[in-house]
Amino acid sequence: MSELTAMMNIGKEMEIKLISVGIDTPERLIELGSKQAFAKLKEAYPNVCLVHLYTLEGAIYNTEYNRLSEDTKRELKSFSDSLKNNAG
DSSP states (O other): OOOGGGSTTOOHHHHHHHHHTTOOSHHHHHHHOHHHHHHHHHHHOTTOOHHHHHHHHHHHTTOOGGGSOHHHHHHHHHHHHHHHHHHO
């Protein structure tokens, strides 16, 4: 089994959170995608924020989260906002 912390942007704390929601390998994270993984995290940990979503996207594409394109960031922010709106 591969370690999530081997992925870019994924630290030990994020790895623990991911494992707790059933995402225990890099392959599983990639299979789910950043949005689905973030939705699972948001359900279990309501305080996760947009930066966590950027981090997941960056990990999947092996890119530092702050180097994501503006279009990608906009799309991810829109998704994050939609989760907030649906929760309220």
